[in-house]
Amino acid sequence: MRNKQRLLSVCGIVFVILVVSILYELMSDPDSYRFYTGIGSGIDVSEDGTELLFSYYQEGSESIYLSDLDGANVQQLTNADGERHRQPKYSGDGESILYLNENEDGIQSIVVANKDGSEPRQVTERDQQVTEAIFSPDGNHIYYSAIPSKDFGVLEGTADNGYDLYSVDLTSNEVTNLTSQDYFTLSALSVSSDGKTIYFSLFEGEKQELFAYNLGDGTVRQPLPQLPELYSPMMAKDQQTLAYTAVAGQSEDSLFEYELFLYDVESDKTKQVTQFGTQVSSPVFFKGTTELAFLEQTNWPDDPSEFQPWVMDLETETLNKINLQLPEEQKELSVIQIVDGMINGVMIASLYVLLFSLLTVYSHFHLGKAFLPTIISGSLTVLLLGSSFVIAAMIDPWLALAIGVLAGALFVCTVLILIFTVVFRFLMKRRLA
CATH class of the missing domain: 2.120.10.30 (TolB, C-terminal domain)
Known part of the structure; x- marks a missing residue:
């Protein structure tokens, strides 16, 4: 019971960090030059x-x-x-x-x-x-x-x-x-x-x-x-x-x-x-x-x-x-710059894979369905890909392209989750053998 609570707590923490990271990425200024020198x-x-x-x-x-x-x-x-x-x-x-x-x-x-x-x-x-x-x-x-x-x-x-x-x-x-x-x-x-x-x-x-x-x-x-x-x-x-x-x-x-x-x-x-x-x-x-x-x-x-x-x-x-003799940069990173440098697409994808990997472990031990998180992630990928075609035909091709790219990233994450699930189940079977 205690291990179950700990696992759920870790899943909850990773989920919160993932949601906050996604919201920050969506709401932050997309200007890549905002801290540039x-x-x-x-x-x-x-x-x-x-x-x-x-x-x-x-x-x-x-x-x-x-x-x-x-x-x-x-x-x-x-x-x-x-x-x-x-x-x-x-x-x-x-x-x-x-x-x-x-x-x-x-x-x-x-x-x-x-x-x-x-x-x-x-x-x-x-x-x-x-x-x-x-x-x-x-x-x-x-x-x-x-x-x-x-x-x-x-x-x-x-x-x-x-x-x-x-x-x-x-x-x-x-x-x-x-x-x-x-x-x-x-x-x-x-x-x-x-x-x-x-x-x-x-x-x-x-x-x-x-x-x-x-x-x-x-x-x-x-x-x-x-x-x-x-x-x-x-x-x-x-x-x-x-x-x-x-x-x-x-x-x-x-x-x-x-x-x-x-x-x-x-x-x-x-x-x-x-x-x-x-x-x-x-x-x-x-x-x-x-x-x-x-x-x-x-x-x-x-x-x-x-x-x-x-x-x-x-x-x-x-x-x-031309070697411009500019004054030496005295850069002091602010908290917002540090956070901005940490939160990116790679970090969000890593958190997503980590969360679903943890859910795979939970599903294996407590639900007996280790592949359930992989199926859910795959379903989300198919849903996003399908919606991109609908949006391309009815609303905006550029928005559809962005959603299609997101679906592609989600597909890669799903493959990684699937690999983790297969390896994890294999190790668990060897442990029980």
Whole structure:
């Protein structure tokens, strides 16, 4: 009797911990960057090619920083108190910068400031979710991609509007809608040195492709339709070289590797210029296109992303790592960070398997039905899998996919419980023999 009570008590404790862990995982902030310290995903290079502009996280707070191109003399330009500042860009004359300011609701607007971060002013309203922005060559306008805030983050197929290209006059703050196509995505903005063409990336058909918007007549065309699927395209200001990332192969773990490619418009030839075996993004040409800066995600495909900035000499293809001399991190873990680090999918799955293994022991000794917990777990798996098909057909395919993934995890747990049950029964039979 005493052993029975002890076993039930242990089951109860594990059950409570499991429920609390699940509730914490469901109710906690899903933002993987909330405690992160490291480089953000956007960089730019000064007009004279001597300074690097970038965003940097400190314990989840993202601000704009500046450094020499060798990583020395790091300066913090903005202080994102309760917000996040990201994707900085220089103006053509190098006297101003812009960046995106994300508020607590996740809505991003454009802020323009002096090159030292002083005198910031917001130039777009919160009714738009801005995803990228660049200066016009003369610095009088900003071109940006955005979607109405009310349509940002809603279920696929339920939004009234999509992404479009906009322009804002920095003197009058007048916003002009350049396209009215409600694109599914719109990213990787760059502008020609003559200020006549804006280049951007769209997901068209089944792949990501480069498009060009003519500021004179408002037409959109595909300038290089012969290119394969590409990501993070950046057209040089002279429009003679295109830098982009594309799938270059698969790793031993069957992960796609995204390397940097250069396309020469005149010769119509493409060359792969990196061999990292990870993911390359955010290419930025120096003035004159003799050098190129970019980011490598060193922990690809993990999240949060950890980036390393590089500079490449385009004539010799020599790579130089930028070692940012940031202040040493003095990290003091809070209780919430420790708890957050402990509670994850692996821990929840382990608790689930432990609970059902304990129930297997209880069922074997006191109910004579050792396989009952395995049957219950298997039934839950089938129920979840079946509901995912119903939800996919009637409600939301993305929600169905999430439930399907959960059913897959539950199936693995059920197999582990079954293995435990078989081994446990075998050992009990040998003990009685």
